[in-house]
Amino acid sequence: MTLRTLKILTAQESAALAAAANVLRLTNDADVETVDLDGVQLVELDFPKFTDGRAFSQAYTLRRRGYAGDIRATGAVLIDQLVQMQRSGFSSAVLREDQDIAHAQRQFDRFPAFYQGDVQLKRPHFAREA
Numbered sequence: 001m002t003l004r005t006l007k008i009l010t011a012q013e014s015a016a017l018a019a020a021a022n023v024l025r026l027t028n029d030a031d032v033e034t035v036d037l038d039g040v041q042l043v044e045l046d047f048p049k050f051t052d053g054r055a056f057s058q059a060y061t062l063r064r065r066g067y068a069g070d071i072r073a074t075g076a077v078l079i080d081q082l083v084q085m086q087r088s089g090f091s092s093a094v095l096r097e098d099q100d101i102a103h104a105q106r107q108f109d110r111f112p113a114f115y116q117g118d119v120q121l122k123r124p125h126f127a128r129e130a
Helices: 011-019 054-064 079-088 101-110
Strands: 007-009 023-026 042-047 070-075 092-094
Touching: 007 011, 011 042, 011 070, 011 092, 042 054, 054 070, 054 079, 079 092, 079 101
Parallel strands: 007 092, 023 042, 042 070, 070 092
Antiparallel strands: none
16 A cells, blocks of 8 residues: 655645645535535635634545545645644645644654554554554
């Protein structure tokens, strides 16, 4: 299995990529179990403030439904949320303007593996084949 790597985008890069895709923008109170994903290439999930984590559950649910397109985090996205975003099913994120993209990679270097399963590696570490 190829692990999905979270791509960090600037607001300008995100806007350019979204302009060329069929985008579904969802608020953090949308029911992602019932939305029509037919033809959708990009789902943007909003973090209205960094303390509101409902978009994590939305991303996880979309991946469990089998959605394989880009799931992008927008809004109040902080560097310390990036690793959990990747583990929850996000494939890209737009950092809040006051966050430094150059520092983002350090989060992934700091946590190279996890004991628990997640959206990409469903089985816990002890149950994975060597």
